[in-house]
Amino acid sequence: MEHPDRHALRLEKLNRIGVALSSETHIDRLLEDILLAAKDITRADGGTLYLPTPDRTALRFAILRTDSLGIEIGGVSGQPLSDRFHDIPLFLPDGRPNNHMVAAYAANTGETVNIPDAYAAEGFDFSGTRRFDERTGYRSTSFLTVPMKNHEGDLIGVLQLLNAQDPDSGRVVPFTPADQQLAESLASQAAVALTNRYLIQQLENLFESFIRLVNTAIDEKSPYTGRHCERVPELTMMLAHAVNATTEGPLADFQLTDKDFRELRIAALLHDCGKITTPVHVVDKATKLQTIFDRIALIDARFEILRRDLEIELLREQAQGRLTADEARERLQQGWAAMQADRDFLHAANRGVERMSDADVARVHAIAERYRWRDAQGQIRPLLDEEERENLAIRAGTLTAAERAIINHHIVATIQMLEKLPWPKDLQNVPEYAGGHHERMDGKGYPRGLRREQMSWQARMMGIADIFEALTASDRPYKAPMKLSQALAIMDRFRDNGHIDPDLYQVFVASGVYRRYAERFLDPAQIDC
Known part of the structure; x- marks a missing residue:
């Protein structure tokens, strides 16, 4: 029987693990944390975390760890799972549950399976385990397989631990009832953390999908700016990543976190949402006399x-x-x-x-x-x-002055629309970023006439992206597609006359962002430098 002090320490560790799991937002890191925590509190040498396939007919390997063999596959290890790890079907060809495989059995029944010695176990197929042992010289002995289910009883994963080790001698021993209890408790906490993360991810995906739906509606209004809402976010993020990689100059200490990148991407996607209010005949005015037809x-x-x-x-x-x-x-x-x-x-x-x-x-x-x-x-x-x-x-x-005012109003509409939304804490700057891409460093921009020091770096990034996309776009009715050298010459003038941020533009050019963008989005005939 385990000494009370040791058990208390493991319970304390379990509590700390539960708190840590609830704060992790990255799915792959969360999955890895769950497996490593389970191995730790049960003193297991190895472990595997399975996830159900999208159609919920099989289990796929998500993470595999075996300390004594130095195996780290899946998760955030950077080592992809090999093709040799095939999915484990949850059902046989005739539709019956596949209860011969221990992981499938736990998934189908919702029961924990504790096996002291796989080589002596009856009722389960461990032929794959034996082949693995033959190839590696390993000896798979004790197994503890725990299903993970959410609050609705749906399977969200299976945690399988291998070869419990005696804390004193280090020899392989069966998983104890205390090990099983701790693993089941951890699986329950992990299921809550995973479910919450999945729900948040689904909401984030839904939100971004809705934004793209709005952009599609805007782009569908005009065949002449049909990809603007797609290209500006791409160019903005390319510049942001280049800035993050800068190690010298005024931007050497500027760093964006994953949350910062997401906030900027959302803002870039929404930077022209106000155009949904702009009349089509103004947006599409290809000639001076055009209304619904060219007069x-x-x-x-x-x-x-x-x-x-x-x-x-x-x-x-x-x-x-x-x-x-x-x-x-x-x-x-x-x-x-x-x-x-x-x-x-x-x-x-x-x-x-x-x-x-x-x-x-x-x-x-x-x-x-x-x-x-x-x-x-x-x-x-x-x-x-x-x-x-x-x-x-x-x-x-x-455009006449009145029509240009209508076009320019889209940024006012963008700001008004975005400021009405109840943004969460990590997206609170979206209105400022999206609403500042027509401002100038010298204060002569619109709609607020902000100067450089009054603007965030992110808003200034979007200003560069918006201008460069417009200069090089090939779908404008009023101009031919511009050569890359010509666009850069204009951008140089904009840098010199206080239109765009000079430090960001230096990164834009020196890091080759303009060239990478051109290779992805411009006609080869436009790329002349």
């Missing part, structure tokens, strides 16, 4: 009316003898050539590819006044109405 076609139709009116007028003058046929034809060709030149200019202006000069803007207004056309009601109208003039005179891009 340049209306201007083409007006030019055609003007051409026909000119032709009719010249034919009338020819019929009245005021013009010869040759004179009428020449004036028609001259008039149409002038119209065609102005029409071509408006087409070019409508595309918004090149920046409009003062002369270009003046020409738009001059063309609007130069031509008059008669509508279906007989009203004489200028070629361009005021709204068309405003759009065609946009100096850069395709």
